[in-house]
Structure formats: structure tokens, C-alpha cells
Amino acid sequence: MTARVFGPLFRRTGQSLFRRGVALQGQLASEDRLVQSLRCVAISDSKYPRLLDSDWVAPNATVVGDVTLGQGSSIWHGVNIRGDTASVQIGKNCIISDLALISSINRRNGDQVVIEDNVYVGPNATLDACHLESFSYVGMGSTIGRGAVVESFAVVAAGASIPDGATVPSGQIWAGSPAHYLRDLTQEEKHIISESNIEQQQLAQIYNEVTERTFREQVEALDNFIKYLRADLSSKVEDKLAEFGMPSTHDDFDYIEHRVYHDYVGTVDYDIKDPNHTYGDETKAWLPYEQDLTPYPEVFHKYQENYKRYDEVKARFNNEQPLQEQGESPFTRKLPKDMSPWEAKYDMAMPKYTGSLCQ
Numbered sequence: 420m421t422a423r424v425f426g427p428l429f430r431r432t433g434q435s436l437f438r439r440g441v442a443l444q445g446q447l448a449s450e451d452r453l454v455q456s457l458r459c460v461a462i463s464d465s466k467y468p469r470l471l472d473s474d475w476v477a478p479n480a481t482v483v484g485d486v487t488l489g490q491g492s493s494i495w496h497g498v499n500i501r502g503d504t505a506s507v508q509i510g511k512n513c514i515i516s517d518l519a520l521i522s523s524i525n526r527r528n529g530d531q532v533v534i535e536d537n538v539y540v541g542p543n544a545t546l547d548a549c550h551l552e553s554f555s556y557v558g559m560g561s562t563i564g565r566g567a568v569v570e571s572f573a574v575v576a577a578g579a580s581i582p583d584g585a586t587v588p589s590g591q592i593w594a595g596s597p598a599h600y601l602r603d604l605t606q607e608e609k610h611i612i613s614e615s616n617i618e619q620q621q622l623a624q625i626y627n628e629v630t631e632r633t634f635r636e637q638v639e640a641l642d643n644f645i646k647y648l649r650a651d652l653s654s655k656v657e658d659k660l661a662e663f664g665m666p667s668t669h670d671d672f673d674y675i676e677h678r679v680y681h682d683y684v685g686t687v688d689y690d691i692k693d694p695n696h697t698y699g700d701e702t703k704a705w706l707p708y709e710q711d712l713t714p715y716p717e718v719f720h721k722y723q724e725n726y727k728r729y730d731e732v733k734a735r736f737n738n739e740q741p742l743q744e745q746g747e748s749p750f751t752r753k754l755p756k757d758m759s760p761w762e763a764k765y766d767m768a769m770p771k772y773t774g775s776l777c778q
Contacts, residue, residue, distance in 0.1 A: 457481040475627035493623035505530035516542040
């Protein structure tokens with residue numbers, strides 16, 4: 420009885436005080452409104468977006484109706500997926516980039532948009548009721564018509580328009596409006612597309628961590644950033660070196676064990692003293708050697724590779740006879756024998772791509 424009587428009374432009193440306070444603030448007052456999120460809008464009990472397995476859905480993306488998003492896939496900023504016009508099926512590890520539109524223009528019953536695994540849809544692309552097979556690539560600003568099929572490892576160039584009912588064969592690049600065959604896709608380009616998809620997936624996971632923060636976590640992150648801007652420059656330098664994996668403390672330097680030397684070390688005959696060795700073994704000749712560089716940046720690995728290359732070249736020159744013909748130079752660039760067509764050099768230099776990097 421007490422809750423029924425005093426509860427509404429207290430609510431009306433609080434609302435009245437709130438309105439009077441806003442009126443006293445005048446132009447300085449701010450009005451708070453709750454806006455429904457459009458990231459997951461159901462149209463019925465059976466037709467609603469299924470997004471739980473995805474990596475990330477941008478806060479300003481619109482996903483309506485019968486939409487299924489596979490594991491590892493992401494929907495980026497401003498994307499509009501209309502599952503109320505057609506059933507939209509998106510597979511695993513797919514990237515739907517900014518401002519892309521996926522819907523059925525004619526809104527016919529039974530229309531489907533099928534996007535299989537490891538597919539990239541570029542920014543501002545438009546997809547009608549079409550079918551994109553696994554590992555296909557749709558460039559930015561391109562249009563895929565109704566009933567069109569983009570087969571595996573096929574590329575639709577930026578700004579291209581695939582006509583209704585057309586098929587882009589596997590391993591080909593189509594460009595133009597209306598689109599037509601341009602050339603074949605090289606093995607190197609297949610690897611580049613795969614690496615780009617992996618980078619996009621990693622970036623989507625970072626975006627997900629940031630956008631899913633609570634209000635308190637956002638405020639604390641902003642406070643920490645302001646403190647970092649006002650911090651001493653020496654601490655910023657230490658943080659930057661730590662990001663690169665460079666040693667910054669005495670423990671880090673001890674872990675190196677006096678093994679990493681730079682280019683200023685002269686030749687292999689340069690003698691150094693190492694106090695960590697036993698008596699009688701303090702003086703030794705510096706030599707390039709194998710070492711465990713896994714906890715250090717990639718640049719150290721490059722140094723070690725350079726040392727190996729130096730030893731190979733030096734041994735070659737030392738073993739050559741001055742009075743005999745030296746033969747082929749070790750720096751001679753070797754080109755593939757078959758240079759027609761020009762893509763053949765990539766097919767010979769790179770292994771055949773099977774798409775395993777994205778799976």
C-alpha cells in the first residue's frame with residue numbers, strides 16, 4: 420500500500436523539480452533523449468538479426484530483419500543491411516566496409532543475398548539479391564546487380580557495375596560500367612587480398628573493444644589520455660620504446676646478455692672483452708652467430724639476416740681464383756624465363772594460393 424501511494428507521489432515531485440531546474444538554466448539546459456539503436460531491429464518473432472557470433476557491428480550501422488552474420492565477420496560504420504526486403508546470409512570472416520548497402524531493390528518474395536566465407540565488400544558498395552562465393556572481392560563503390568554471381572577468387576574493381584544475372588568467373592578481374600573482363604588475378608594479388616582481410620579483422624576486434632566500453636570506462640580512458648599528454652617527455656619516450664620492444668630497464672639489458680651489437684662494431688677481427696666469461700676467456704674475436712631474437716623487434720631479425728648474407732658473399736669472394744673467370748655475380752637479378760604474360764613472374768615466384776590464411 421505504501422509503494423502504491425508514495426511511489427507516484429515521489430515520481431511526480433522529482434519530475435516537477437527537474438522541469439523547474441531546466442527552466443532556471445535557460446539556454447544552458449540540455450535535454451537528454453534515449454534513441455533506439457538500429458544495430459539490431461527485429462521485424463517479427465522469427466525474423467531478427469542474428470549477430471552474436473560476429474566480431475563487431477558498428478554503433479551507427481543499420482541491421483534490420485532476417486540477417487545472419489557468421490563468426491569473425493564485421494559490419495563497419497554506416498552500413499545498411501535490409502533484411503526486411505530479402506534474406507541476408509553472411510558467412511565467416513567477412514568484411515562489410517563503410518556505407519555499404521545490402522538489400523533487394525525489387526523486394527520480391529524469396530529474394531536472398533548470399534555472402535559466403537572470407538568475402539570483402541568495399542566501402543560504398545551496393546549489393547542487390549546476388550551471390551558472392553568464398554574469397555571473392557568487391558571493390559569500393561561497385562554495384563552487384565540482381566541475380567549476379569561473383570565466384571571464388573574473383574575481383575570486382577572499384578566503381579564497376581556488374582549487370583543483372585552476370586557471372587564473374589573465378590580468378591578474373593572485372594572493371595568498368597557495365598563491367599567486362601580486364602585480366603587474370605595473380606598469385607601475389609591473392610596473397611595481398613588475404614593479408615588485407617586479416618588486418619581488417621584485427622582492426623575490427625580493436626574497434627569492438629573500444630565501442631563496447633561503459634561510460635565509466637570511457638571517462639577513465641579520456642582522463643588517462645589527458646594525463647599522458649601532460650606527462651613528462653622522458654616517460655613518453657620510454658613508452659614508445661616499449662611499444663617497439665626496445666630494452667628500457669636494467670633487467671632488459673641483462674636479458675640481452677651482451678649479444679646484440681650494431682653496425683659500428685668493425686670487422687670479425689675486432690677483439691672485445693666480455694666479463695661474463697670465465698678467466699682466460701675474456702678476450703675473443705667478435706663473430707656473427709645464431710641467437711634467440713624472438714622477444715625483440717623485427718629489425719633485429721633483419722640484422723641477423725644481413726650478417727648471414729655478408730658471410731655468404733665474403734666466402735664466395737675468398738674462394739674465387741683471381742686468374743680465373745669469376746662467373747655470375749651474386750647480385751645478378753634472376754628473372755623468370757616465361758615473361759608472357761607479365762603476370763607469370765608472380766605465379767612462378769609465389770606458391771599457389773589456397774586461401775588457408777583466412778580460414
